[in-house]
Amino acid sequence: MNTIYALASARGKAGVAVLRLSGPGSHAAVAGLCGPLPEPRRASLRRLVKDGVELDQALVILFPEGESFTGEAAAELHLHGSLAVVQAVMQALAGEHGLRLAEPGEFTRRALENGKLDLAQVEGLADLIEAETEAQRRQALRVLSGAIGRRAEEWREKLIRAAALIEATIDFADEDVPVDVAPEVLALGHAVLADLRREALGGRAAERIRDGFEVAIIGAPNAGKSTLLNALAGREAAITSEIAGTTRDVIEVRMDIRGLAVTLLDTAGLRETEDQVERIGIDRALSRARMADLRVFLISDEALPGIEPEDGDILIRGKADLGGGGVSGKTGQGIAELIEEIGTRLLERSASAGVITRERHRLAIERAIEAMESAMSEVEKGTARAELAAAELRIALRALEALVGRVDVENLLDEIFSSFCIGK
Amino acid sequence: MKHxxxxxxxxxxxxAEAAAAAARLGARTALVTLRADAIGVMSCNPAIGGLGKGHLVREIDALDGVMGRAADAAGIQFRLLNxxxxxxxxxxxAQxxxxxxRLEMQRLLAAEENLTVVEGxxxxxxxxxQAVTGVVLQDGSEISARSVILTAGTFLNGIIHIGDQRQQGGRMGDHPSVPLAQKLAALDLPRGRLKTGTPPRLSGRSIDWASLEMQPGDDVPVLFSFLNRAPIARQISCGITHTNEATHDIVRANLGRSAMYGGHIEGVGPRYCPSIEDKVVRFADKTSHQVFLEPEGLDDDTVYPNGISxxxxxxxxxxxxxxxxxxQNVVxxxxxxxxxxxxFDPRSLRPTLELKSIEGLFFAGQINGTTGYEEAAAQGLVAGLxxxxxxLGRDPIHFSRSDSYIGVMLDDLLTRGVSEPYRMFTSRAEFRLALRADNADQRLTPKGIALxxxxxxxxxxxxxxxxxxxQAHAALQARQLSSRDLAGTGITVRQDGARRSGFDLLSFGEEARETVESLFPDFAALxxxxxxxxxxxxxxxxxxxxxxxDARLLQREEETRLPTDFDYPAMPGLSKELALKLARLRPDTLAQAARIEGMTPAALTLLLAHVRKARRNAASA
Incomplete structure (x- = not known):
């Protein structure tokens, strides 16, 4: 097994730069630079010297095998965050004790290979590193802690019990076994099914937390949508003018609203038009608005062609500076309240988020739901179809096993690891 | 010396099955047994088949084995379970x-051209x-052979217990084979100890049959062999009776005198075939257990009371x-x-049932930790082939979990070993819907023909x-019917515009049968x-x-080979227990690893990750 090293913190000038080493040679490599090693898991200040030349003064921490992130013997060097220092220390390490530079994602891969993380936890870690908002952070941390594996294990236990009951009536039909296992099987199955359905619903919300919610601002031409967007964003993201139909394309602005990642969409004003380019913009506005998680309708006296507000959408008067209440991008009137309102509505939706966060999880759960629904209906049809109920239960079990990574994870591993960057 | x-x-x-299979494949074969007239003795209950077991018999028959034909000839009551x-x-x-x-089995073996029976x-x-080259008989004579199959059953270090009395023996009235047992002990193979029980045998004349519920066979008997259509022997009924509180009181009061409860036995018994002592202790709240009274033969007074060993x-x-x-007055x-x-721990065997450590030596039957005639015969077939x-210098013959119950059993034995006597159940077969007793011939006979x-x-x-x-499939595909065509036929289908063949309609189940047959007369004529x-x-x-x-996934797992030099105990993520198991069993493939007891999805992912790492290292080296 090679020993690997890489810069764990971002490149560039900073107060501190963290260099991470993992593998059997990591402690010896550090000793080669700093002399006598500190006790494991205790930060100690050491002078790093190579060939009699001092490289830096660094904080050195050693992790013994089995008690590190990767599960291997590991070390961290907290250097002064200068490009030159990092460069010098990395050069000093290169080739010593069989050290080599880590490949992308290799630290995490080793953690997986050494059983420190399961597949879902690796995904959680990737999300945590990418997390920009509070909700994303909390969610990723939950996944990283192994929440998905725990839930999947609970379901698996129940389904295995249900399957065992059915199998007993099949394989021991001629013997003293409970005649009617249907009530217990149905109870177990429906309990799991209810959980799975809740997770599947919550899964969409969780995916939103991970990828961000989309909020579309729509209204008639010249209703003040772009001015509102700029006010919400705090910068001139969209061109505004008094000319109706200025915005043709969809303009996106990412922002953090009460801990949620939100992408605001400014869209072309909706009206009947002969102008071909404007027509394309309006079609685009309609389709994006329909797919968005929430729509803010800036209402004026004109009716909006092509779209009706859905439950939970926000309807508000624009250009409040002209009187009549509502919101005004120009004066800032009602802006804070609007942000508050958007946040409240999105938080309501994200509250249902369960433990599953990725499309892969949701698809596995949906497969399990489908199989469980068939299983329950076969059980209800009576014992003549017991073998079919059992077959469906097996399919559901398989799907749940895929959640925590069984063997059809082969391609998945590639994708997960390729989405990691050096040193994470 | 004979060669x-x-x-x-x-x-x-x-x-018996091993000898017949080897001879069928064209090998000059000798079956060595103490008494030729004891070949095919049923030492336990007088029945063949059952759930899972019936599947095995059908598979043996599909490969032209002897068990199914012997059972059909001897069957005095046929019942299709479930x-x-x-x-x-x-x-x-069948009872x-x-x-x-016994006689039919001996007749079938005598008819095998390449087979001789040697008493000794x-x-x-x-x-x-490390290769076996033949056997030595008690009279000092030797027979040489390229392959030797050992089917020693329960004869190895067999001890019979009745209460606190014990005697050596493999079966009541037979001698244990001591010299061979000592020889095998010297091979130093991992082994374990199991136990099994039998009920008292009753005199049929002393049973008050008139007072008992009787269970006849099926009106339309289903036979074992694909070549047979109807029973040969006269058909009989079995009796059904029940234990009661008084029975249980007697058992309970004497538990201390039972060999199993008196501490005389160290072996592990099967959970699915508990003794009456077990039943009374473990299921104390049950006041009655079913007992089947099974006649052992048409001109035999002996009755086997199934359920009270x-x-x-x-x-x-x-x-x-x-x-x-x-x-009440039974004798x-x-x-x-x-x-x-x-x-012997079957994890020491290859998928051919040849020992990993000794070339040319095959083990089959109860010696591998299984129980039941059918399990034994199926292994005999595999070992014989x-x-x-x-x-004959030909390629090994393999069976897979996805083609047969035989494959399921082999894989279970080889990867999980046994912790109690291994018996086949249908639930052991994950491809159960495809591996049916009714299609065993379609699954395996082509393989047998090729072999x-x-x-x-x-x-x-x-x-x-x-x-x-x-012809049947062609007849059913001849017409494609729309939902309108089916109106008024008794089959209701979704109005989805799809046209359905007779085969599609048959999937609606038993109720659709009659309608389909009236709509497809060419099919009905078959x-x-x-x-x-x-x-x-x-x-x-x-x-x-x-x-x-799933079958494809299994195939992928079967194709993912685990390096033989994997250092499992040094893989940090594996629990100690699992690492030791893996190190001991050395599974050849990920598929085998997946079925090791206690294996978790997380541990499997870990193994896969290591396989990939090994591949990466090999590629970069």
Whole structure:
């Protein structure tokens, strides 16, 4: 097994730069630079010297095998965050004790290979590193802690019990076994099914937390949508003018609203038009608005062609500076309240988020739901179809096993690891 | 010295099937047994088949083995178990006349051209380095052979217990084979100890049959062999009675005198076949247990009371048996007993049942930790075919979990080993809907024909069946019906515009059968068993389609080979227990690893990750 090293913190000038080493040679490599090693898991200040030349003064921490992130013997060097220092220390390490530079994602891969993380936890870690908002952070941390594996294990236990009951009536039909296992099987199955359905619903919300919610601002031409967007964003993201139909394309602005990642969409004003380019913009506005998680309708006296507000959408008067209440991008009137309102509505939706966060999880759960629904209906049809109920239960079990990574994870591993960057 | 291709030691169910299979494949074969007239003895209950077991018998028959034909000749009551459940989980079973079975088995073996039966005791194995080259008999004579199959059953270090009395022996009245056992002990193979029990044998004349509920066989008997259509022997009924509180009180009061509860036995017994002592202790709240009274033969007074095996002293057996309705005046012909015996850990075997450590030596049957005639015979078949293949310089013959119950059993034994006597169940087969008793011939007979172990009569019968099956499918595909065409026929389908063939309509189940037959007269004209078979295929068609995915996954796992030099204990993520198991078993593939007891999805992912790492390292080196 090679020993690997890489810069764990971002490149560039900073107060501190963290260099991470993992593998059997990591402690010896550090000793080669700093002399006598500190006790494991205790930060100690050491002078790093190579060939009699001092490289830096660094904080050195050693992790013994089995008690590190990767599960291997590991070390961290907290250097002064200068490009030159990092460069010098990395050069000093290169080739010593069989050290080599880590490949992308290799630290995490080793953690997986050494059983420190399961597949879902690796995904959680990737999300945590990418997390920009509070909700994303909390969610990723939950996944990283192994929440998905725990839930999947609970379901698996129940389904295995249900399957065992059915199998007993099949394989021991001629013997003293409970005649009617249907009530217990149905109870177990429906309990799991209810959980799975809740997770599947919550899964969409969780995916939103991970990828961000989309909020579309729509209204008639010249209703003040772009001015509102700029006010919400705090910068001139969209061109505004008094000319109706200025915005043709969809303009996106990412922002953090009460801990949620939100992408605001400014869209072309909706009206009947002969102008071909404007027509394309309006079609685009309609389709994006329909797919968005929430729509803010800036209402004026004109009716909006092509779209009706859905439950939970926000309807508000624009250009409040002209009187009549509502919101005004120009004066800032009602802006804070609007942000508050958007946040409240999105938080309501994200509250249902369960433990599953990725499309892969949701698809596995949906497969399990489908199989469980068939299983329950076969059980209800009576014992003549017991073998079919059992077959469906097996399919559901398989799907749940895929959640925590069984063997059809082969391609998945590639994708997960390729989405990691050096040193994470 | 005689020179042969294959020697089979033992004439039980594994030995008989092994010898017949080796001979069919063209190997000059000798079956060595103490007494030729004891070949095919049923030492436990007088029945063949059942759930899972019936599947095995059908598979043996599909490869032209002997068990199914012997059972058909000896069957005195045929019942298809799970008749009210789906066809995939139905299992043929028959009460067999012990004597008829034995005689038919001996007749079938005598008819094998390449097979000779040798009476004698094998006392030693001839070895050359780590390869076996033949056997030594008690009279000092030697037979040389390329392959030797050992089917020693429960004879290895067998101890029989009746209460606190114990005696050496593999079966009541037989001698244990001590010299061979000592020889095998010297091979230093991992082994374990198991136990099994038998009930007292009763005199039928002393049973008050008139007071008992009687269970007849099926009106339309389902036989084992694909070549047979109707029973030969006269058919009888079995009696059903029940234990009661008084029975249980007697057992409970004498538990201390039972070999199993008195601490005389160290072996592990099967959980699915508990003794009456076990039943009374472990299921204390049950006030009654069913007992089947099974006649052992047409001209045999012996009755086998299935459900009350025991190792209590003889006088206690008499008093508890007499407390049971219908048995008040019963005479015990032979007391029940428990037997303890050694088995060899089957994880030391290759998928051909050849030992990993000794070339040319094959183990089959109860010696591998299984229980049951059918399990033994199925292993005998595998060992016989492979011993012959080895002797004739041919490729090994493999069975997979996705093609047969035989494959399921081999894989279970080789990867998980046994912790109690291993018995087949349908739930062990994850591809159960595809691996049915009704289609065993379609699954395996082509394989047997290709191997050359299927004779002419079966080959012709099978070809004729396939031809009829094709006609049936063609007839059903001849017309595609819309939902409008089906209006008023009794079959309601979704109004989805789809047109459905007769085969599609058959998938609607039993209720659609009649309508389909009236709509497709060419199909209706075919023999009933062909129609039945096609209807079953239709019933499961959509599930089989879905299971293909799993079968492919299994195939991928089977193709993912685990390096033989994997240092499992040094893989930090594995629990110590699992790492030790893996190090001991050294699974060849990920598929085998997946079925090791205690294996978790997370640990499997870990193994896969290591396989990939090993590949990466190999690629970069």
């Amino acid at each position: 042969l291709d294959v020697i089979v030691i033992g004439g039980g169910h594994a030995g 008749r009210r459940k789906g066809p995939a989980v139905q299992g043929p079973r 067999a006349d012990r004597k008829l079975y 005791e094998v006392v030693d194995l001839r070895m050359e380095g 025991t190792s209590l002293p003889a006088e206690v057996q008499e008093s508890y048996v007499r407390s049971i309705a219908g048995l 015990i012909l032979q007391p029940g007993y428990a037997i303890e015996y050694d088995y 492979n011993a012959a293949a080895r002797a 050359g172990c299927v004779r002419e009569d079966r080959r012709i019968a099978f070809a004729a069946k396939l031809d009829l099956m094709e 023999p009933a068993e062909i129609r039945e078979q096609v209807a079953i295929d239709a019933l499961y068609a959509q599930y089989l389609h879905r299971q293909e995915q």
